[in-house]
Amino acid sequence: MSNVYDSAHELEKAIQASDEFKDLKAAYDKVMEDSSAKQMFENFRNTQMELQQKQMQGAEITEEEVENAKKVVELVQQHEDISKLMEQEQRVNVLVNDISRIITKPLEELYGVPGQQEQ
Structure with a gap:
């Protein structure tokens, strides 16, 4: 039987070889090559990260921050x-x-899906 970590590394390679990942990398590279697009995207990511961080810390997000985030999203879209x-x-x-x-299915089968009771 193969080592589960070997399988995980094979899965990593399969993801990198997938059309979905290749298309993502091409789109990312295209944005990074355009300085204005890169700046807009980095601003968007920073805004996302700041709000997520505040949320995780239980800090209140102000209406001004919400409005700013909406503007940033509209701009990048x-x-x-x-x-x-x-x-x-x-x-x-x-x-x-x-x-x-798929990979968590054995655990779900072992413990059952929360909210479902055996009958």
């Missing part, structure tokens, strides 16, 4: 390359979530 990058991120996210469901 209007940029074709960044919008494409975000679409590709979503595709990879779906792939990773699907894989996560």
Whole structure:
């Protein structure tokens, strides 16, 4: 029987070889090559991270911060390359979530799905 870590490394390689990841990398590279797009994207990511950090710390997010975040999102969504990058991120996210469901299936089967009672 193969080592589970070997299988995990094979999965890593499979993800990197997937069309979803290749398309994401191409979209990312295109944004990073355009200095204005790169700056917009970095601003977007920083805004996201700051709000997530505040949320995780239990700090209140002000109305001004929410409005600023909305403006940043609207701005990046209007940029074709960044919008494409975000679409590709979503595709990879779906792939990773699907894989996560598959690899956690043995645990779900062992413990049962929360909220479901055996009959």
